[in-house]
Structure formats: structure tokens, C-alpha cells
Amino acid sequence: MREIQFRNAIQEAMSEEMRRDPMVFLMGEEVAEYNGAYKASQGMLDEFGAKRVIDTPIAELGFAGIGVGAAINGTRPIIEFMTFNFSLVAIDQIINSAAKIMSMSAGQYSCPIVFRGPTGNAGQLGAQHSQNFENWFANTPGLKVVVPSTPYEAKGLLKSSIRDNDPTIFMESEVMYGDKQEVPESEYLIPLGVANVVKKGSDVTIVTFGKMLTKVVLPAVEELEKEGISVEVIDLRTVRPIDYATVVESVKKTNRCVVVEEAWPLAAISSEITYHLQRNAFDYLDAPVIRVNNMDIPLHYAPTLIDVTLPNVARTISAVKEVLYKKK
Numbered sequence: 001m002r003e004i005q006f007r008n009a010i011q012e013a014m015s016e017e018m019r020r021d022p023m024v025f026l027m028g029e030e031v032a033e034y035n036g037a038y039k040a041s042q043g044m045l046d047e048f049g050a051k052r053v054i055d056t057p058i059a060e061l062g063f064a065g066i067g068v069g070a071a072i073n074g075t076r077p078i079i080e081f082m083t084f085n086f087s088l089v090a091i092d093q094i095i096n097s098a099a100k101i102m103s104m105s106a107g108q109y110s111c112p113i114v115f116r117g118p119t120g121n122a123g124q125l126g127a128q129h130s131q132n133f134e135n136w137f138a139n140t141p142g143l144k145v146v147v148p149s150t151p152y153e154a155k156g157l158l159k160s161s162i163r164d165n166d167p168t169i170f171m172e173s174e175v176m177y178g179d180k181q182e183v184p185e186s187e188y189l190i191p192l193g194v195a196n197v198v199k200k201g202s203d204v205t206i207v208t209f210g211k212m213l214t215k216v217v218l219p220a221v222e223e224l225e226k227e228g229i230s231v232e233v234i235d236l237r238t239v240r241p242i243d244y245a246t247v248v249e250s251v252k253k254t255n256r257c258v259v260v261e262e263a264w265p266l267a268a269i270s271s272e273i274t275y276h277l278q279r280n281a282f283d284y285l286d287a288p289v290i291r292v293n294n295m296d297i298p299l300h301y302a303p304t305l306i307d308v309t310l311p312n313v314a315r316t317i318s319a320v321k322e323v324l325y326k327k328k
Contacts, residue, residue: 001184007177009151010040010116013158014078016187018048021076024162025052027063028080028117037082038118038177064090064115068097068167071113076162081117084171085129098167099142110165116158119147120211120262121310122174127298132263134210137169138240139267144168144192145240149213151181156190157237164192173211195243197250201232204256204320207247207273209236212260212311220316229320239269247273248281255286256323260311265293287323292316 004012018024025048030037032045032055045053056063060081067077081087087094098111121130138145144166148154154172161168198213199221208217213235221231232250236242251257257277259270270291277289295309321327 001182003180003182004151005177006151006154006172006179006181007036007038007040007042009155009181009183010158010172011036011042011044012183013155013162014041015044015047017076017159017162018044018052023074024076024078025054026078026080027054027056027067029056029058029082031055031080036080038174040177041080060086060090061093064093065097067113067115068093068101068111071098071111071167072101072109076112076114078114078116078162081115083129083174084117084119084133085131087115087117087133094137094143094167094169095140099140102142102166111167112165114158114161114168114170116161116170117172118174118177119171120173121299121306124301124303124306126301130299132294134169134171134239135263135268135272138269142167143240144238145171146192146238147171147210148237149210149235151179152183153190153196153235153237155183156188157192159187160189160192163189168192171210175215176211179214190237192238193241193243195237195246196235197232197246198235199231199233201230201254203230203254204258204323205232205234205247205250205254206258206260206316206320207234207236207270208260209239209269210262212262216311216313216316217260220313220320223313223317224320229324231320236269242269242272242276244276244280248277251277251281252284255284257285257289258292258316258319258323259289260292260316260319262311263293264296265291266296268293287325290319290323292319
């Protein structure tokens, strides 16, 4: 084991898979000469050369389409978006080409491609650069959607995503690239579609994914436990497919649930989790499920408004106490 940053975990996952399989290549803006916008491809151009680590123009629709075509023809591209806000320019290639080619070709063609890059808020970047699209992509049959929470999770999940035969959306976070964690030096994989019970508890279940785990949920749990509240924490890891069984089994034990998600509330992943619990664990619930989401507005630039708009520790603590019918 050694401690590495999130960006290094991403780089190691890509490099290990490129050494293992000559059909894997990386393409995107600034991934080669600049070593990646967030230095997540540091040194890869030197090792693999310009035919496998490819700088592109600022043309997401174009290089996403090239990647889809290459994947259909037998390669395994990794397409980096500098931010998933820019994936909207390429969303037709993702939704109408990558996600549908297996079905529309009656199984003749698969599309083993990974679209990766940062998602969500990263500070004062304005409304157009601070959005979460996990639920958008998760709404699309044919795609898998992965949202890692730590360097360890990122490496194991990205390696599995690159090997997967389905198109996969791999969503990171700009504010996590410097996060450090001990990661094995030996190779490991984390299967897609299997949630992680980060911490066991008995009073309430918190379901979350991505940076909300380390930036919001775990600090909130630390405060709650000082008050004697035992919290079980589930990291979904993937939001398509969702490991419903792990969530339901946890709620059968705790009888209460809070879902924390950095996204707008309408038709969110938290909405889906809430529906599934009332459908499959209704008799075990002792309180309504509460969601902690972004406010239903574009994210403002002012830091005071950012603090109010996004899920935070205080709102999470308040939600837990509400499902426990405790005074806030």
C-alpha cells in the first residue's frame, strides 16, 4: 500500500489497462502535451506515444464521435471531457450512438468506450460549469454510469469500466483530484453495480455517491455519532446499474433513510432511490425518506449563495434528525 492522489489513481488505472491491452487509447483536450487539464494523464504521452495518447481540438462532438466509431471497430477508447458540462456538445454521440448501437445492430456491434472527466460544482465557476448530469446519463438504457468517491474506488472502478463491453460514463470531481488515500500497488478491480457499505450503523441509513461521501456525509456522521446516533453509510459507486438490494437490506435494519446527492431534486438519483424504497421496503420504514439535494436553481457565482445551494454537513445532520424525529 502507498498513499496517492485521486489524479494518480486515474492515471495508474489508464496506464495499467493500456499496458495490458494495446486496443486501449486515450483521447481528449490537453491529455497529451499538457499531461491532462488536471494532470490525470501525467507521463502517459512519454510512455505510450502520440498514437495512443491523442490531443484533440476543442470539438467534443467530433472526438466523441471518433471514439464511438473506433470502439465499434474493435478498440477501447477512453474519451476525456475537460468537464462533463462540455459533454452536452457531444451528447448526441453518447445517447444516440454509443448507448444504442448494441440494440440497433441486434447485438452485432458493441461499443466498449469510457467517457470520463469531472462532474458537478468545483467552486466559483458559474452556472454553466457547475452541473451534475449523472441522472441524465443514468436515464439512458445502454449506458453504465460510475461515480467514484475516493482514490481507491476510482482506480478499481475505472479499470473495470475500461474492460467492460458497454459504453460507460465515468464521472469524477475537480475538487477530489488532490484527495489522498492508501491504494494497493498490486492490480485490483472493483465490480460495477455493487455498492459499498462504508460504515455499519443501526439508527439510520445514508445513501450517497461521489464526492458527497467524503466532503459532506462522513463529516456529518462524525458529528452525529458524538450525539449517540449510529449511521450506516452506503456508497452506491455506480448509479446505473444501482445496487438496490444493498440499500433495501440496510433500510430493513435501520428503518430510516436519508439520500445525499449533489444534483437538482427533480428526477434525480435520490428520487429513484426513494421510489424504490417505498415500493420494496415500505413496511420497514418508520419515517419518510428525506433527500438532501442542490436547491432547484442554477448555481450562483457568489460563495455565500453556493454554500446555501449545495448539500452540506448542516443540512445532512438536520435531515437525519428529522427522520429520527429528534429536535434539530
